Each structure stands twice: as structure tokens, then as C-alpha cells.
Amino acid sequence: MFSKLIKSNEFLVLLIIIVLSIVIGLINPAFFSVATIYDILRASNVYNLMAFGLLLVVILGGVDISFVAITAVASYGTHMAMLKIDYQGGIWLYFLIGIAIGVICGLLNGLLITKFKLPIFDLTLATQTMLYGFSLFFLGATANFDLPEGMVGYYGKYLAVTQDPFIGTTGLHISVLYVLAAGIAIWWLLKYTMIGRGIYAIGGNREVAKRSGFNIDKITMIVFVIMGVLSAIAGVTQSGFQRNFSPTLFIGQNLNVLASVILGGASIHGGKGTVIGTFLGVVLTQLINRALILTGIPVEWQQFVIGVLLIIFIAIPAIREERNRKVGHTTELITEEE
Amino acid sequence: MNTTQEKTNKFIKKIKYLLLKDGQFVLLIGIFTALMVFFSIMENGFLTARTFTSMGFQIAEIGLLALAMMVSILIGGINLSINATANLGAVLAGYFLFRMFPPVDTGEIAQIFTQINFPIDGNHTIYVAIAILIPLIVGAVTGIINGYLVGYLSVPPILATLATLSLFTGISTGLTKGRTITGFPPDFELIGATDIFGIPIPFIIFLVMTVVMYFILNHTTLGFKMKMLGTNPTASEFSGINNRAVIMKTYILSGIMSSISGIVVMSRTMSAAYEYGSKTYVLFSILIAVLAGMAPGFGSVVNVFISVLILQLLSTGFHFVLLGVRGSSFFKDFSWGILLIIIFVVNYYFKERKKQG
Numbered sequence: 001m002f003s004k005l006i007k008s009n010e011f012l013v014l015l016i017i018i019v020l021s022i023v024i025g026l027i028n029p030a031f032f033s034v035a036t037i038y039d040i041l042r043a044s045n046v047y048n049l050m051a052f053g054l055l056l057v058v059i060l061g062g063v064d065i066s067f068v069a070i071t072a073v074a075s076y077g078t079h080m081a082m083l084k085i086d087y088q089g090g091i092w093l094y095f096l097i098g099i100a101i102g103v104i105c106g107l108l109n110g111l112l113i114t115k116f117k118l119p120i121f122d123l124t125l126a127t128q129t130m131l132y133g134f135s136l137f138f139l140g141a142t143a144n145f146d147l148p149e150g151m152v153g154y155y156g157k158y159l160a161v162t163q164d165p166f167i168g169t170t171g172l173h174i175s176v177l178y179v180l181a182a183g184i185a186i187w188w189l190l191k192y193t194m195i196g197r198g199i200y201a202i203g204g205n206r207e208v209a210k211r212s213g214f215n216i217d218k219i220t221m222i223v224f225v226i227m228g229v230l231s232a233i234a235g236v237t238q239s240g241f242q243r244n245f246s247p248t249l250f251i252g253q254n255l256n257v258l259a260s261v262i263l264g265g266a267s268i269h270g271g272k273g274t275v276i277g278t279f280l281g282v283v284l285t286q287l288i289n290r291a292l293i294l295t296g297i298p299v300e301w302q303q304f305v306i307g308v309l310l311i312i313f314i315a316i317p318a319i320r321e322e323r324n325r326k327v328g329h330t331t332e333l334i335t336e337e338e
Numbered sequence: 339m340n341t342t343q344e345k346t347n348k349f350i351k352k353i354k355y356l357l358l359k360d361g362q363f364v365l366l367i368g369i370f371t372a373l374m375v376f377f378s379i380m381e382n383g384f385l386t387a388r389t390f391t392s393m394g395f396q397i398a399e400i401g402l403l404a405l406a407m408m409v410s411i412l413i414g415g416i417n418l419s420i421n422a423t424a425n426l427g428a429v430l431a432g433y434f435l436f437r438m439f440p441p442v443d444t445g446e447i448a449q450i451f452t453q454i455n456f457p458i459d460g461n462h463t464i465y466v467a468i469a470i471l472i473p474l475i476v477g478a479v480t481g482i483i484n485g486y487l488v489g490y491l492s493v494p495p496i497l498a499t500l501a502t503l504s505l506f507t508g509i510s511t512g513l514t515k516g517r518t519i520t521g522f523p524p525d526f527e528l529i530g531a532t533d534i535f536g537i538p539i540p541f542i543i544f545l546v547m548t549v550v551m552y553f554i555l556n557h558t559t560l561g562f563k564m565k566m567l568g569t570n571p572t573a574s575e576f577s578g579i580n581n582r583a584v585i586m587k588t589y590i591l592s593g594i595m596s597s598i599s600g601i602v603v604m605s606r607t608m609s610a611a612y613e614y615g616s617k618t619y620v621l622f623s624i625l626i627a628v629l630a631g632m633a634p635g636f637g638s639v640v641n642v643f644i645s646v647l648i649l650q651l652l653s654t655g656f657h658f659v660l661l662g663v664r665g666s667s668f669f670k671d672f673s674w675g676i677l678l679i680i681i682f683v684v685n686y687y688f689k690e691r692k693k694q695g
Binding site: 063065112116117118122123125126127128129130131132133134136137138140141251252255258259262268269298299300301302303304305306307308310311313314315318319321322 | 418487491492493494496497498500501502503504505506507508509511512514515516616617618621622624625628664665666668669670671672673674675676678679682683686
């Protein structure tokens with residue numbers, strides 16, 4: 001069992017995270033602090049929420065492009081409506097209405113995909129363009145900074161506070177609870193429900209899943225509704241963080257989130273992926289961002305380093321697989337015997 | 339009388355054949371015509387030469403990117419790094435000129451711009467030629483990198499090109515330090531900002547490249563192999579096609595097309611920036627390919643060309659109609675999304691009827 005754990009992709013990602021942390025810590029000792037952990041978690045939270053939703057779509061065997069647009073429409077749309085009625089309360093109502101919008105967007109995606117048998121990538125590409133256009137034209141073209149009174153202190157709502165000589169006062173933001181809740185829910189869904197097993201089955205082999213009696217349309221709908229809900233929560237949370245509501249929230253970020261999900265071990269061909277892996281993938285991405293700052297690499301070359309790292313991360317498993325394929329039959333037999 | 343009737347019958351048969359053979363083409367032509375009629379009724383000033391000249395200037399960069407995207411989709415892949423390739427080519431060309439002619443005095447402007455101090459007098463055709471050549475080489479090299487990752491290491495294309503997108507953007511960002519390079523020699527404007535008899539040069543470049551692409555895909559063995567590879571990689575491998583080489587050539591072609599787009603942008607805006615169109619152009623080019631009905635192994639260059647025209651028509655048309663409305667330029671995004679969904683739905687019903695009939 002132990003050897004299985006070591007061979008797992010999650011373990012590999014965790015190992016990279018640990019090694020990377022030690023390297024950064026040796027270069028810049030300020031890295032080893034509670035504040036760093038809080039900071040990385042805080043930056044990861046919204047991406048985790050989106051990544052968990054995207055994970056379901058990826059396991060299902062597709063790539064969703066539109067979730068970033070859903071975050072924008074849900075948060076910005078809610079905010080513009082709330083401004084009209086001069087709402088001054090807390091963030092909970094934002095979440096409620098935002099989630100409702102997210103569900104509607106998810107249903108729209110799911111309905112179009114299942115009813116007209118469309119590829120997920122193509123359709124969500126259309127809805128992402130449409131939703132951003134909708135948000136910019138019908139709702140408003142500029143970011144809005146008028147927060148309701150109840151939301152003003154949201155960005156600093158901490159579960160635990162710590163003092164750090166370099167970063168200053170920082171803490172564990174409350175949004176880590178949403179990630180925890182969403183993570184456990186999705187993990188439970190994937191592992192212990194028929195729907196979750198169905199998602200894996202469809203991603204693994206659609207035809208077999210269909211013949212074993214999984215309702216593909218229903219499962220697809222559920223996946224996209226969950227994606228909508230998580231996007232909406234991520235959108236409102238991020239707007240609360242940055243203290244403004246933008247019609248182009250997260251624009252151009254969809255492929256970065258996808259990269260995190262893939263780093264976490266999900267297969268782009270579907271049928272493979274775990275919640276823990278995805279969480280680690282997102283944390284690794286954020287850690288790399290921090291690492292680049294803390295190790296003193298010039299800002300303008302950071303993107304380049306990320307590109308090089310990405311190529312290494314995707315090339316290594318590919319080379320390993322290629323080698324296996326060349327050896328061919330024998331390795332397959334050996335692994336089967338084990 | 340009889341012969342005319344026969345002729346019309348033949349004509350109807352031919353139309354029916356065309357409809358069955360390439361329904362997407364007829365659909366796109368129909369949409370194009372309908373939009374033309376709609377906009378010319380809505381706006382009196384729409385059907386003028388000026389409108390089309392301005393459309394011609396804007397169309398080329400995204401059109402060339404769409405051609406770059408379509409070849410990668412044709413072989414069953416995708417190339418997300420096209421826009422990064424275009425920008426990298428332009429930035430390297432600009433960087434070369436900047437190195438050759440660095441400004442003597444860098445004032446406040448250096449915070450945002452990297453100014454090329456190009457001497458006004460004298461003949462500098464050779465530098466302009468090199469500056470055009472650099473992007474083309476860059477396009478080929480980026481194509482080799484993508485082709486190697488996808489073809490020889492078997493990395494899924496969406497991941498490979500996502501990583502190279504980051505890499506190429508990273509090189510551009512690093513070299514320019516996030517600034518825009520400006521001050522290109524005036525000769526440069528010839529490519530991007532002039533027209534012959536009212537036909538903009540960028541549009542002519544786009545047209546020529548479309549014809550080149552049409553020729554490659556339909557009249558060369560490479561084009562045939564690309565289609566075979568897209569339809570069924572295993573079958574093409576077993577019929578003696580070197581899949582890896584075809585993938586490599588396709589990504590090189592895609593890279594060169596992207597870099598031509600970069601040259602057009604560079605000379606139209608007379609500047610080079612690492613982030614030009616980085617948030618939207620890639621997805622728009624996929625949008626065009628999808629609108630044109632591209633699928634692995636299937637697709638036509640003509641459809642891509644018409645799709646580019648349709649998207650530009652929607653953009654320009656709604657710009658006219660909604661003139662003065664706040665945020666009007668964003669309505670085009672909304673209309674593109676809606677149009678795409680409509681086309682999906684129409685195609686679905688066509689397919690269903692074909693199945694039943």
C-alpha cells in the first residue's frame with residue numbers, strides 16, 4: 001500500500017511542493033513562516049473553488065472555458081442589482097443571488113450540451129464569449145467600487161491572525177472554509193455516490209458508461225450546475241478580496257486554472273483526477289508564483305520561468321509514458337503480474 | 339422552353355448536391371447575406387467603400403490567426419500559442435531594431451515605451467527586410483517546439499501549446515520588460531496601413547495566405563496527409579504516413595501563419611507589445627474555426643474565410659447601429675456567442691434530418 005502511495009501523482013506533486021519550499025527557504029529564510037502559509041492559502045482559495053468545478057468537467061472528458069465568465073456575470077450582475085436597491089448588508093445575500101445566477105448559467109451550458117449533443121469545449125467557448133459580452137454591454141463596462149457597508153471588512157475577515165516581520169499582520173482568511181466545504185463535498189460526491197462514479201465512468205469510456213445504465217445527460221447537467229455554483233462563489237469571494245466588482249473578472253484565467261488541474265494529476269482525456277491532487281496543483285501554482293518573487297527573479301522574467309517549469313512538468317510524464325510504450329508488451333505483463 | 343426547364347432542374351439538383359455536400363458553406367453564405375441586408379437596411383451609410391476598407395484593415399490579423407488555428411484543429415490538435423507566437427515575432431523584430439538604433443536620451447517616456455531611435459534620412463531597406471524576416475523565423479522555430487512536444491513527446495496538444503504560450507509570452511515580457519516597443523521605421527507602414535485602389539494591403543495578405551492555405555490543404559500530399567491524420571491517426575500510421583513529421587510540419591505552418599499576423603499587427607500599430615490581444619485573440623480564432631465547422635480531418639479554408647468576414651461584419655455592423663450607446667463595442671461579443679449557439683442548433687437539426695432521411 002505504501003509503494004502505491006509513493007507512486008501516486010498526488011505524492012509526486014506534494015514532493016515537488018516540499019522540495020520547492022525548502023529551496024525557496026534556503027534562498028530566502030523569510031519564507032518559513034505561518035504568514036506564508038496563510039498567504040498562499042488565501043491566494044489559492046478562489047482558484048481552488050474554480051478548479052474543483054473544472055475537475056469534474058475534466059474527469060467527465062471535456063474542458064470548460066466559460067466558468068470564468070460565469071464568475072463575472074454572477075458577481076457583477078448581483079452587485080449591479082444590489083446597487084439598484086441600495087443594499088447595505090453583508091456578503092451572504094451576494095452569495096445567495098450569485099449562486100442562483102451561477103445555477104442558471106450552469107443549466108444553460110448543460111442544457112445546450114445535452115440537448116444538442118455538442119462538444120463541451122465548443123459550446124462553452126460560445127457561452128464564455130456571450131456571457132462576457134452580456135456582462136460588459138448589458139450590465140456595465142467599468143469596474144464598480146461602491147461596496148455595501150456590510151461587505152467593507154470582508155477582505156480582512158480572518159479565522160486566525162498572525163504577526164509577520166516581513167508581510168505584516170495577516171491571517172487565515174475565512175474563505176478557506178468554503179474551499180474545505182467544497183473540497184469535502186466534491187470528494188464525497190466523486191467517491192461515494194453513483195453520480196460521482198458515473199462521472200469517472202463517462203470520462204473513462206462513454207459508450208460503456210451508457211450501456212451500463214448511467215444517465216449521461218443527467219450527470220452532465222449536474223456537473224455543469226456544480227461548476228456554475230462554485231464559479232459564482234469564487235466570483236463573489238474574489239470581488240470581496242479585491243474590493244471592487246468587475247465585468248471582466250478572471251478574463252483569460254481559464255487556461256491557467258486548467259493547467260493547475262492538470263498539474264494535480266487529472267487526465268485531459270477524462271476519467272482520471274482527484275480533489276486532493278487538484279488542491280495540491282493549485283497550491284503548487286501559487287507557490288511557484290511566490291517563489292519567483294521571494295527568490296528575486298526579475299518580475300519581467302517570471303512568466304518565462306513559469307513557462308519553462310510548465311514544459312518540464314508536462315514533458316516528464318510524457319517521456320516516461322513514451323518509454324513504456326517503446327518497451328511495449330513486457331512492461332504491461334510485469335505490472336499485471338504485480 | 340423545355341431546355342430552360344431542364345436547366346433549372348439541373349440547377350436545383352446542383353444546389354441540393356452542394357447543400358448535402360457542404361451544408362455549413364451554404365449556411366455561412368446565407369448568414370453573411372442576411373447580415374449584409376440587415377445592416378444596410380438599418381444603416382444608410384453602411385454600404386459604402388469606406389466601411390469595407392476599414393473592415394479590410396481590421397480583418398487580417400485575426401483572419402491569419404484563424405488560419406493558423408484551423409490547420410492545428412484539422413489534424414486533431416489545437417494551437418493555443420498562436421497569439422504568443424505573433425507577439426514574440428513582433429517583439430523580437432522590434433528588439434532587433436532597438437538594439438541597432440538605441441535612443442541617445444531616454445526620458446520619462448521610457449517608463450512605458452521602448453523607443454527605437456531610427457534615423458530619418460538614408461536608405462534602411464535592409465533593416466526593414468530583416469525585421470520582417472525575424473518573425474517568420476520565430477514562427478518556424480516556435481512551430482518546431484510545438485511540433486516536437488506534440489508529435490515526438492506525445493504531449494496532449496492543449497497542454498503543450500498552453501505551456502509554450504506561457505513560455506513565448508515570458509520571453510516577450512522579459513525582453514521588453516513589459517513595455518511597448520515603438521518608433522518603427524516609416525517604411526514599415528507600407529504593409530499595415532496602406533491600400534491599393536481602396537483594397538487594404540493587410541486584407542490582400544490575408545487573401546493570398548488563404549489561397550496558399552487552400553492550395554496546401556487541397557492540392558498537396560501534405561494537405562491530404564493532414565486530413566488523414568485528423569480523421570484517424572492509427573489508420574494513417576498504418577498506411578505508411580509518418581504522423582510525427584506531419585504533426586511537425588503542421589505546427590510549423592501554424593507558427594508561420596501566426597507570425598505573419600504578428601507582422602501585420604506590428605506594421606499597422608507601428609509598435610510591438612508582449613500582450614497584444616493576449617486575452618481574446620486565441621479564443622476568437624477557435625471561435626472562427628468552430629463557426630466554420632472545423633473538425634479533425636474535416637473543414638474548408640473557404641468556410642474559415644467567410645466566418646472571419648461574418649464576425650467582422652457583426653462587429654462593424656453593430657458598431658454602426660449602436661453608435662452612441664454606452665459600451666456598444668461589447669455588443670459584438672454577445673452577438674458572436676449567440677450566433678455560434680444558433681449555428682450549433684441549426685447544424686444539430688440538419689444532422690438529425692439527415693439521419694432520418
